[in-house]
Amino acid sequence: MAVNFKDYLPQLKELQEIDRRLRQVEFELAAIPEQLETSGAEYLVVARALQEKETTLSTMNKERQSLETLIKEQTIQVQEREKRLYAIKTQKEYQATLKEIAQMKKETKDREERVLKLLEEGEKLTQEITQLKSQAADKEGGYRQIEGELKKRQEEVETEKARITERRPALLKELPPEILKKYEFIKKRFADALASVKKGICQGCNMNIPAQFYNEMLRAADLRNCPNCHRLIYPEEV
Ligand SMILES: [Zn+2]
Structure with missing residues (x-):
């Protein structure tokens, strides 16, 4: 049975947001001793x-x-x-x-x-x-x-x-393994593994998505990768 990727978009977005925030807070925490030293x-x-x-x-x-x-x-x-x-x-x-x-x-x-x-x-x-x-x-x-x-x-x-x-672990349990696997794989290369497509442009790499590919993507429920940067992409709601 095929996984309907779009059903899991909210969880995937939340996961990406958590991962983004985790990187930020770790960065901020690591910088505090130096800030104190400098100030x-x-x-x-x-x-x-x-x-x-x-x-x-x-x-x-x-x-x-x-x-x-x-x-x-x-x-x-x-x-x-x-x-x-x-x-x-x-x-x-x-x-x-x-x-x-x-x-x-x-x-x-x-x-x-x-x-x-x-x-x-x-x-x-x-x-x-x-x-x-x-x-x-x-x-x-x-x-x-x-x-x-x-x-x-x-x-x-x-x-x-x-x-x-x-x-995070609760969210991971909610997501099907095949989606997670793809997300983790792309995350090794791009911190923002998930990107929206706005007016036919991938917001991850700023490149045009070919019109036919985009139309297919709108209709299909499966998970697509940007043909250019391979991030996981989803159409931005208008
Ligand atoms: Zn892209």
Whole structure:
């Protein structure tokens, strides 16, 4: 039994519309992160620099604190050894302890120098962070607004996407497999696999449909392809 193509035209039109909209919403969704990046570039540059400097400062502070602990511990150890010196009996042990003390003092001195350097750098960094914070605060309002608008848009588009994605399988079930097969085959080449014919012209490729072919198409119920572009065609109601 031949399938009457014209009976399925509304479903086919809806399917094409769903597929067209799906491509659009996917395109729109994919573009949102870049839009936010572009619109918020000024703020993001400042915010990222701020974060980077805060991380550096925190690393530096941790290093400084651990050095300060080591310095304290070693100062006590040096004091203990210095006290012990008086009780040492052999020259050899005495020399060895002196050497040890000198070594520890040298280590402590190096650590103190490093602590000073970290303090200096930390101070500079703290100033930079203060400046960046104020810059970020100036720009954040605008950025958050754009972010909010884009997020809202994203939610709307995702809702629409979910709705039409859900509708699609039901529509596929309504359409005979032979029509679907043709539609999917042509869709590989043209996003708009279905095209109307208006005043004898295929709206997909803008070429004339031969008059005889057109007249046959009007009478027949089957599915025709444009002789030129091979899209599925149907006569537009006048
Ligand atoms: Zn055509």
